[in-house]
């Protein structure tokens with residue numbers, strides 16, 4: 001569904017560039033062997049900027065929880081009300097969450113705990129964003 | 137020089153700090169609320185939020201029985217609640233002649249604005265605490281305790297100009313919002329999904345919140361200063377709650393407080409000075425501020441519960457009180473779907489994790505044995521994030537009128553806003 005476009009900046013450009021190539025990458029600290037998202041200039045655990053890299057992940061995850069939006073102040077989303085807003089946790093680390101409108105799933109019929117797979121949706125400025133679809 | 141924001145580093149944001157160094161040495165000596173209105177009409181400057189803040193401040197001075205010359209400092213949360221008034225190029229609304237030629241006085245009230253326009257000639261120290269009256273109270277308690285001022289006004293003006301607020305016509309986002317905005321992830325979905333998670337974890341349902349909301353509205357009608365008592369003396373039913381439209385399911389419109397325009401002011405001074413003023417002093421035992429950091433994109437239920445536990449830990453440690461010693465309890469309810477975290481974390485009246493919604497089914501009326509949120513909160517009075525603080529003072533003075541609790545009222549806690557970001561004050565009738 002139509003949504004607002006992110007504008008990449010210096011810090012997160014690799015994330016958004018990967019999305020445009022159909023890949024999901026997450027910031028990873030090699031010293032702590034720890035993923036972090038959203039990306040930060042330094043690792044939240046060791047405080048260092050020197051060991052951060054971008055790691056491609058499987059794009060598989062699980063539905064953590066959800067809400068159904070009926071009255072959004074965001075103009076571009078109002079035509080699609082009501083819609084699902086779902087919190088996804090990544091297979092590689094359930095402590096990392098991403099958000100989704102869960103395309104293909106009926107409003108308020110979200111299968112709690114179900115497996116999901118990432119896909120990429122083009123937003124109005126051409127930037128692709130990660131979306132998620134229930135699998136299996 | 138413009139007044140500076142009080143830094144988080146000078147707030148009490150963690151456990152392990154021990155009893156507050158100024159415990160019982162600082163007191164609230166006066167309180168005042170301006171009249172409420174749903175929205176400002178955009179024309180009558182005598183009801184601007186700045187003008188209302190002067191009204192509230194004068195009421196607080198009168199309540200304390202002091203003159204404005206005795207005020208030597210002001211702490212404000214200078215940020216309003218609603219959207220900005222201007223600039224004209226964006227909103228089509230021109231500013232007015234001074235002192236209404238900027239946002240100050242139209243959407244919020246800064247300490248400097250009040251000093252200048254109320255003629256607080258002796259107020260040499262001004263500080264800002266954002267973004268809540270409760271933050272300003274924490275700052276104010278510390279300012280007086282540290283001796284940066286002796287007798288101060290702590291204020292917040294809440295402007296609500298015409299029109300639906302926080303509408304978002306933007307089509308692009310950069311910075312932190314780019315992760316959440318495309319999916320419409322804001323505070324409301326966060327609270328709603330957190331409540332959904334809470335219900336799954338503890339086997340509860342949304343309809344179980346109804347008794348709490350209805351009791352808030354009932355308490356609100358017993359608060360003469362509140363919006364509903366002044367303008368909409370309604371008594372909604374459980375059926376109304378169950379039929380209320382979803383805003384973001386499982387949060388309905390009756391779970392959300394109503395934006396209003398008004399202003400609040402407290403006189404805060406040293407305990408010693410307060411004893412020489414008109415009212416029975418209400419002593420501050422401690423204050424604390426939660427500034428939680430989440431690991432990833434949003435806040436999980438585990439993080440929310442940990443934040444709430446940290447708040448309770450800071451309040452109890454800093455004040456030296458235990459849950460058993462806490463009488464009046466006014467945790468924030470601006471979204472009624474997060475108040476249970478506070479109730480459970482503080483363990484008020486023995487409520488444990490997962491038990492709050494069952495507790496709501498009991499007798500929580502102000503006349504009863506468990507007068508939870510005796511203020512009626514923001515759900516019962518309109519959005520100010522300060523009714524809880526106001527009620528704590530009235531209850532401990534024995535001046536809460538028809539809301540006066542029948543249980544002992546010697547200690548009290550109020551705070552707002554979310555479990556992740558909030559500020560809290562602990563009060564007592566005794567400085568010891």
Ligand SMILES: [Zn+2]
Pocket residue numbers: 029030031032033034043044045046047048051
């Ligand atoms: Zn690291």
